[in-house]
Amino acid sequence: MATMDKALETQLNNIEQRSGQTLQALSHIVLSSEAQKHGELVKMLKSDHGLGHGDANVVVHYAKKSGAFATDDAESESQAFQRIYVDKKQHLLPIHQQISKALANLGEFETAPKKANISYRRRKQFCLVGPATNTQVELGLNVKQLPDSPRLKALAAGQMCNYKVRIADVSEVDSELITWLQAAYDAAK
Template identity: 45%
Template sequence: MSILDQAIETQLKNIEAKTGTSRDTLQTQLLQTGLTKHADLRTHAQSTFELGYGDANALVHFACASSGNFAAEGKSGDAVLDEIYAGPKAVLRSLHEALLTQILEIGEFEIAPKKGYVSLRRKKQFAMVGPATNTRVEVGINHKTLPGTERLVAQPTGGMCTHKIKLTDATEVDDELMGWIRSAYESAG
C-alpha cells in the first residue's frame, strides 16, 4: 500500500471513529440523499455527520468512487504516483515519499491527487508536492504571513501557493522545511 493509500485509509478510519458509523453506512447514507454535486454532498456530510471540510470531502470521494468520481479517477495511490513520477522523474519518487512520510506525522488532512502533483488540504490547501523538473521536487505552501527567504521563495499574489521550496535530496527534508509546512497546516485549520 502506497503512502497515499495509507493516508486515505487512515483518514477514513478517523471518520468512522468520529462518527461512530462505518464508512459503508456513511456511503449509503450519502448516496441516498439524491444529491449529485460533489459540493452539495460535502456540505451535507459536514452538517449531518459534523465533519470538517477535509474529512467531509474525503468521505464524498470515497462514497462516489464506484461511479468514477474520485479525484484520482479511481486509481490507486501507487498508480497516481507512477504517472506523476514517470520516466526521468522516477528517481524523484523516493524524495516525494520521504517528504510525505514526515508530513503525515503533523496531523489529519486530505490528500487530493492532481495531474502533476498532490494537494494537501484541511479546510483549504496548505501544501502541494510534485516534481517541477526531472531533477527537483517542489513544495508549494500557503501561508500569507510567512516572510520569504532565499530558500522559502515568495510567489506572486494570486497563484496556487504563497511560497515554494525546491528539493533535490531527502536531506533537505529538515526541521526548517517541516516548520514551514506545520505552520501552513495550522493556518489551514
C-alpha cells in the first residue's frame, strides 16, 4: 500500500527529528538492550530516551524488523509460507493459501509475517493465520460480534483476536468462513 509506505516514512523521519537520533542509533539501543520483550523495550525507550509510546513502539518494530509494517526488505507472504509450513506442517499450506485467496478478494490490506503466523492488517489487524498444530490451521478474527457457530470459539477480552476457528481441510474455507473474514476486514477500516 503506497499510502502506508509514505505514512511510515513520514513517521520514521519525525521520530528522528523529535528524538535527535538516527534510526540506526535507536535500533542499536534496542538490539543491544538487556530487555528482550517488546513491552520492556518500549518502556525503556520511553523512560531512558524520552520517546512517546507510539514512536517507541515503531522503533522497536523497526529495529527487530518484525513485519509490523511493510518495508522493502520485509518478508513476503510467500517467503513466510515457506518458512512457517515446513516438515509435518507442510500439508497445511493449501489451507492458508485458500484463505489468502479469499482475503485478496476483500480489498487492500498489508501482510505482516510473524514468527509462527501471518497477520493481515488494514488500519489495524483484522485476522491472524498460522498452523495451530500439525493437523490444523488457526484463523484468529478481530471483530466484535459474529453469529454463533459451533466452528467459532469466542476468546476472552484482551486477547490478540476476538474469535478463532480451527481448520483441518481446504473445504472448510467456505462461504461461512469468508463471511467472517469480510466482517473482520470491514471492522478494521
